Amino acid sequence: MSLEIIGTYAITVCLIIGTAFAMIGTIGLLKFNDPMVRLHAPTKVGTIGIGALLLASMIHSYVFSDGSMHELLIMAFLFVTSPISANFISKVNIHRRNCDVPPVPPQDEAWSTLDVPEDEVEVAPAK
Amino acid sequence: MSFATDLMHNAMLFAFAVVAIAQVLSMVRLVIGPTIGDRILALDTMVVNAIGLIVLLGIVQGSRIYFEVTLIIAMLGFVSTVAYARFVLRGDIIE
Numbered sequence: 001m002s003l004e005i006i007g008t009y010a011i012t013v014c015l016i017i018g019t020a021f022a023m024i025g026t027i028g029l030l031k032f033n034d035p036m037v038r039l040h041a042p043t044k045v046g047t048i049g050i051g052a053l054l055l056a057s058m059i060h061s062y063v064f065s066d067g068s069m070h071e072l073l074i075m076a077f078l079f080v081t082s083p084i085s086a087n088f089i090s091k092v093n094i095h096r097r098n099c100d101v102p103p104v105p106p107q108d109e110a111w112s113t114l115d116v117p118e119d120e121v122e123v124a125p126a127k
Numbered sequence: 128m129s130f131a132t133d134l135m136h137n138a139m140l141f142a143f144a145v146v147a148i149a150q151v152l153s154m155v156r157l158v159i160g161p162t163i164g165d166r167i168l169a170l171d172t173m174v175v176n177a178i179g180l181i182v183l184l185g186i187v188q189g190s191r192i193y194f195e196v197t198l199i200i201a202m203l204g205f206v207s208t209v210a211y212a213r214f215v216l217r218g219d220i221i222e
C-alpha cells in the first residue's frame with residue numbers, strides 16, 4: 001500500500017466529512033423552529049465543513065502535484081470570521097426582539113443592542 | 128490504485144451534488160425566512176456553500192487559480208454579512 005493510495009483514501013474521507021457537515025448544517029438551518037436555534041447549525045458549515053474540504057484540497061495537491069499550503073490562509077480567515085458574523089446575527093435577533101429579551105441592566109436604561117440612535121429618539125419620543 | 132481513484136472520483140461527484148442541494152435548501156430559507164436575522168444567516172450560509180463549491184472545482188480541475196477566488200469570496204461574504212447586520216442594528220453602515 002503506497003503513500004499515494006493512503007492519500008487518496010484520506011482525500012475521500014475529508015470530502016465526505018466536509019460534505020456531511022455542509023448538508024447537516026443546512027438541514028438544521030431549514031428545520032429548526034426558532035431564530036436563535038437556527039443560528040446554531042450553519043456556523044458549523046463555515047468551520048468544520050469548509051475546513052475539511054480545504055484539507056482535502058491540500059492533501060490532493062500534495063499527492064498529485066508538488067503541494068501547496070495556501071488553503072491554510074482561507075481556513076484561518078474562516079475560523080476567525082465565522083464567530084464574528086454569528087455574533088452580529090444574534091445581536092440582530094436581540095435588536096429585533098425575535099427571541100427572549102435579556103433582563104434589565106442594573107444601572108443604565110437599556111442594553112446598547114436594544115437601544116435606538118439618539119436622533120431617532122427625538123423623532124419618536126414615545127419609546 | 129484504480130479502486131482508490133474511482134472511490135475518490137465518486138466522492139467528488141457526491142460532494143458536488145450534496146453541496147449544490149445544500150445551496151438550494153439555504154435559498155429556500157432565504158425566501159421563507161420570517162425574520163431579518165434568518166435572511167442574513169441564509170445569505171451567509173449561501174456564501175459558505177459557494178466557497179465549498181469553488182474549492183471542489185479547484186480539486187477536480189487540479190488548478191491553483193481558484194485559491195484567490197475563494198479567499199476574495201470569503202472576505203466579501205464576511206464584509207457583506209457584517210454590513211447587513213450593522214445596517215439593521217444602527218440604521219447606518221458607516222457612522
